[in-house]
Amino acid sequence: MRVGVLTGGGDCPGLNAVIRAVVRKGVQEHGFEFVGFRDGWRGPLEGLTMPLGVEQCRGILPRGGTILGSSRTNPFKVERGVEQITDNLAAAGVDALVAIGGEDTLGVATKLADLGVRVVGVPKTIDNDLSGTDFTFGFDTAVNIATEAIDRLHTTAESHHRVLVVEVMGRHAGWIALHAGIAGGASAVLIPEQPFDIERVCAFVESRFETEYAPIIVVSEGAVPVDAGPGEQGMTLQSGEVDAFGHVRLGGIGDRLASEIEHRTGKEARAVVLGHVQRGGTPTAFDRWLATRFGLHAIDAVAEGDFGVMVALRGTDIVRVPLIEGTGELKLVSAEEYAEAQVFFG
Secondary structure (H helix, E strand, O other): OEEEEEEOOOOOOOHHHHHHHHHHHHHHHHOOEEEEEOOOOHHHHHOOEEEOOOHHHOOOOOOOOOOOOOOOOOHHHOOOHHHHHHHHHHHOOOOEEEEEEOHHHHHHHHHHHHOOOOEEEEEEOOOOOEOOOOOOEOHHHHHHHHHHHHHHHHHHHHHHOOEEEEEEOOOOOOHHHHHHHHHOOOOEEEEOOEOEOHHHHHHHHHHHHHOOOOOEEEEEOOOOEOOOOOOOOOOOOOOOOEOOOOOEOOOOHHHHHHHHHHHHHOOOEEEEEOHHHHHOOOOOHHHHHHHHHHHHHHHHHHHOOOOOEEEEEEOOEEEEEEHHHHHOOEOOOOHHHHHHHHOOOO
């Protein structure tokens, strides 16, 4: 059997670990051949391939990013996109496809599976917002990077008696902010699932200064104030551009929040936007472990002819679930989970 592999969407620590596991087990235990598709769905759409074997996978376990490249290409937005993909898969002699990606990449995989393409999905997102799996690889690395940044910012905030607002990734889900905020001892954590009251945030700031410590506010890029009007996102857009999956590029809530805090409290406030540094660099041990296990189980699904599924972590077990379970709805922070963090606000 000849198996194609692609990685789509934003790059993420652990992608190379998945590729390595898929190829190593596929070659050694199942006798498969592999072909790498370049740059996400653009690869099978345009026939962009690269050799992919054990040799190409040596030394990639600790490397961030993806040796296959990535993109946010949506073949369903391209005229005859699906036909081009099926034609190119046939031309490359590909019998099955392993698609590694997040909501958008696996959403395309779900539609293709419904059309008869033999595909197995591997969930990937640093936001940890894919339903069907307890954790996605890349999330632990992002949280560790954010936590280290918060640890470092505490000392400079206290030295200068200023408020520091740390903006982290999280368009619709606040998992990174919640985990990093708790781990980093933040004075408040603001997430998309719970609109924030700016007056209450300022009260947390004042309360923190009264203890002779400087406040750190952690905010997800998609967080909004409670007074956001109809149609108002409550944030500044870095760009009005929309990608192939309809996502507007977000950003600016950190700067806006810092400005508002300074205006209302009279305390100096600065914003720190962690941005893409959260998903760059070497993956943590947990993410290498999880990504490797996902890859091993994904290629087993291919070998068993179990297509239209996604591998997932449930407790400590890797299971298979229908692709739609990973993309049907987002996994969001519940009110109960957020309440745990609120104990430490102020």
